[in-house]
Amino acid sequence: MEVSEKTALLSILTNLSLVGIKTLLAVLSGSLAIKADAIHSLSDVISSGVILLGIKTSKRRISSFPYGLYKVENLVALGTSFLIFLAAYEIVKEIFLGTSRLLPENIPLAACGIGVTILITWSFSRYELKKGQETGSPSLVADARHIWTDMLSSFVILASLLGSAFGLAVDRYAALVVVLFIGRAGFGIAMDAVRVLLDASLDYESLNRIRKIVETDPRVVKINDLRARNAGRYKFVELDLNLRVKDLEKGHRVTEEIKGRIRKGLDNVDHVSIHYGPRCKMTLKVGVPLCEDRQTISEHFGEAPYFRLVSMFKEKPDGQDSILANPWVHEEKGKGIKVANWLLEQGLDIMIVRKDISEMGPGYVLGNAGVEIILVSETDANAAYSQVMAEMEKTFPDARLANDRQVQ
Ligand SMILES: [Zn+2]
Incomplete structure (x- = not known):
């Protein structure tokens, strides 16, 4: 059993013992406020039980529920919240219509008993908060905070018992305060359940x-x-x-x-x-190898002294049209592959060539990277670009060359 599960179980046992003590005190003293507090602790036992149940059922998966039975936990929680509201309603009814009366002779005993429950609550919430922070479990931390605030309602009861000892009939008012705490617990459980059942977004x-x-x-x-x-x-x-x-x-x-x-x-x-x-690219970079005159398409690839790169657009142009010197032109070995990789770094998408390179090393490098290789018979680079452009316009009607002026 994990630490968090163990702590959750301990939370249930603690609340269960609180239910026992408070029920006994309620019977002995006849205090409506203590009775309400016992019901509150019982609702806390049930909601902690639901958490543990959730941990257990979540590990099952059956074919007719392929998304798991995780929401069973939330469904049970929603049902629980209705039970809690029902209990709160019963107490309210008793506050206004009931005949229950405080038994004066047992008030000191009840006050001591409530003092004990406050001590138990205080030390357990401290312990649970520590464990919750250690294991990073938000539900344990939340439970610890909840138990801590529950202590307030016990203080209200203690005060009302002291008041009663001095002849003030404040037990019903104290019960009303406790009912507010019960309502808060029920509302919290119900809202969490509904949020999850309606597929609310993650935090x-x-x-x-x-x-x-x-x-x-x-x-x-x-x-x-x-x-x-x-x-x-x-x-x-x-x-x-x-x-x-x-x-x-x-x-x-x-x-x-x-x-x-x-x-x-x-x-x-x-x-x-x-x-x-x-990646959704708005531009296509089209390259061509050039001869020394920077105008004629080179028959070579690795040995070509220059490369021209023109951006073609599916939408608006950014005016990129550049002629780059081949940095690997004087390389001894494998220059074709090096040039191909260099062109990929420049963002090449389409390569215009006069001699088929698709069966050669550089052709494989470009092909593997998804570059389309287009074979042309033209020798003039501008004419070749216009030809490719015309082809592209069939596929992308809104395609434009970066610089129409240069390409005519
Ligand atoms: Zn509570």
Whole structure:
């Protein structure tokens, strides 16, 4: 059994002993306020029990409930909250219509008993808070805080008992205060349950943590959509991403890595589903190898002294048209491959050539990176660009060359 489960169980046992003590005191003293407090402690036992039940049922999965039975916990919690409201209603009825009367001879005993319950409550809430912070369990911390505030209602009862000892009939008023605490407990349980049953989004902090994990991956270009919800205490995450990858296999690997990191970064993640698409490029970079005159298309690839790179757009132009000197032109070995890699670094998408390179090393490098190779018979670079442009306009009617003037 985990520490958090053990502490949750201890919380139930503590509250159960409080129910026992308070019930006994209520019977002995006839105090309506103590009776109400006993009911409050009972409702706390039930809600802690629901948490433990949730931990148990969440481990089961059956084929007709493929998303798990996590919400059984929330459904039970909602039912519990109705029982709590019913108990509160019964007390209110008794406050206004009931005939219960405080037995003066047992007031000192009741006061001592309540003092004992305050001590138990105080020390247990301290202990649970410590354990909750140690294990990082938000439900334990919340439970500890809840028990702590419950102490207030016990103080109200203590005060009313002292008042009664001096002849003030304040027991009913104290009972009313306790009913408010019961109502608060019931309302909290009901709201949490309804939120989860209606698939409310994950809290802001967790969403932010997921966003950060995804954004720090250099292969993620953009997060199009991020949603996550709770079911029981478990989290379901959905992501829609643009990735800087060109093939399915690599994309799959990247998403699996991101899933792993999300599971590591957050507690109780049941399922992460990631839909991804390639980077949505607004520009296409079209390259061509040039001869010394910077105008004629070179028949060579690795040996070409210059390369011209023109950005073509699906939307508006940014005016990029540049002629770059081949940095590997004097290389002894494997210059074709080096040039191909250098062009990829420049963001090449389409390569115009006069001699087919698709069966050669550089052709493989470019092809693997998803670069399209277009074979032309033209010798003039401008004419070749116009030809490619015309082809592209068929596919992208709004395509434009970066600089129409140069290309005619
Ligand atoms: Zn409570």
